[in-house]
Amino acid sequence: MLNTLIEAFALISTWEVIIAMLAASVYGLVIGSLPGLSATMATALLVPVTFYLSPIAAIATIVAASTMAIFSGDIPGALLRIPGTPASAAYADEAYAMTRKGEAELALGAGVWFSAVGGIAGTLSLMILAPPLAEIALSFSTFEYFWLAFLGLMCATLVARSSPVKAIAGMFIGLLVACVGIENPGGVPRFTFGMTDLFGGIEPIPALVGVFAVAQVMRAMLTPEPPPIPKRKFGSIMAGQWRLTKKYRWQMTRGNIIGIIIGVLPGAGADMAAWVSYAMSKRFSKEPEKFGTGHVEGLVEAGASNNASIASGWVPSLLFGIPGDTIAAIAIGVLYMKGLNPGPTLFTEKASSMYAIYLMFIIANIIMIPLGIVMIRLASYVLRAPRSSVMPFIMLCCAVGSFAIGNNMFGVVTVAAFGIIGYVMEANGYPVAAMVLGIVMGTMIEQSFVTSLIKSDGSVLPFFERPISAILAALAIGALIWPVLVWGWRRLKAISPAAAPR
């Protein structure tokens, strides 16, 4: 244990890792603070760069950039009432109300301080939860893996803030995308339409860049520019945070726990955690009437929650290759690329790398405090950059980055195509996160499904015979028919009162 810890320290105390982490932190802070550029997009655009780094440095950049971006989304939320990332949307109104009351320092300070606390709580959960779960997971057969992956996809559709039917459809589209190529049980070209470029399948990373970055530039073409930020001088940012911590320690802890739980659930990420925690804070508050008028309580709880979900989202990713959220989905891609294939054996065979990940999360959350304060002070300059000068850079990064992944132009075509797909899906209420999970998990779910079927000689019964597999199956099928049941129930209720008076 101690030896592994020392090894982990040695792994991360190289210049490459330190520089990569610092650079990624600054990058994450800037991208996260720009309205319209989300944390997921920041991470996706980073992937081509990680190709050229050592495994630990590559993961360091992902960890640092995503942690920072989730916090710095609070900055334009508080100053402009425009959340920098979707994860800050839940409390942007509240934070802006505080700014108008002259409490911008307190709102932003709470953002940075409780984000850091939340991030560390999430990391602790990752350290505590993952190893024992890995023990259990070692005894899983393909049946359990199939149901687990299926359940993961179902969770993603249940928590989507959209119609569950559309979310399931989105998931199926993603799985269909994963079908393309010759990497299937028979090794035959499938859905390649004779194009050799498609033989290798559709890479998840260009698809992600298209869905999250190109689609965003497309939306920017049709929406008006956000207003420029007024110049202002800030007082002390950290003043009063310790007082808040003591006053709202229960709210903070509750936010951490909710964030951790939502992070672990596949598909539900920081934005969901913030919405749930903010609503919860209002529900259980002693002074709910103050919410919406610039009250810091909700900010504390939701800020502690969304950053906690970032680290805990890595739990299912590292254990099963099932992403806890879209950022973790990207991280999984990087893990595979770097030979750290997700699975329970990762915790025994590559224990020092796992400790290195924990350490990087903790370090990222600690350096977030000073870097975040600097960022807040510089925000009035960074946020003055007009969209018309930022978006061209995003476009170039999309083109070059997707080319760099396979050194071929087909990656760029994929990015463009998925930009359109993502844009159309989003505009019509189909959650793209569900499709992304489908793409990332497709190969794994097919493999476990077909291997299980071959083992059972084509019969479906063995899928339900092992105890854990039966429990997982019941949960998954329940999640699948839940929307149908609720719909039927509502129909019945709608019909009976209308029929009764007659």
Add this chain to the structure above:
Amino acid sequence: MRLPDQVTGLFLVGLGAAAAYGGWLLPPVPGQPVGPNIFPLVIGSGLALCGLAIALGIGRTFEEEEEIVPIETGQARPPTGKLYGLRALLPPALLLFYVAAADRLGFIITAALIVYVTSSALGARWKLSLPLAVMAPIVIHLIFSKLLRVPLPAGLLPMPW
């Protein structure tokens, strides 16, 4: 570009049916009951069912209206014409232009054109977009070609480094 649910739903029915049929045609692994055919068959059927449900309006009650932060007063509403919506297609079109032109024109020239068009389309005057079109490709070229050693096409205008 908001389409009626019937349109997207029926499109998904077609896509799902096509996928299921395509899967059906694939050969199974010799000596096994299943192979590469089964997964597309299941996925395709599922997608077609979902599409049908969407076309019939099932689950629409769950949809939450997106919470749009209202625009501060005093800002001009975007013009809404028939062709205005097509502007959204500009970014993917520019990426395809990159695919078609980068090898012949080289990275710097292609990238400069992309930057100029994107920034102008987002409302920048030439005083901003022209210097940007000169600087941005060079910066990106430095990072990706020099630092990360991505082989970017030199084309007509090779960089001196």
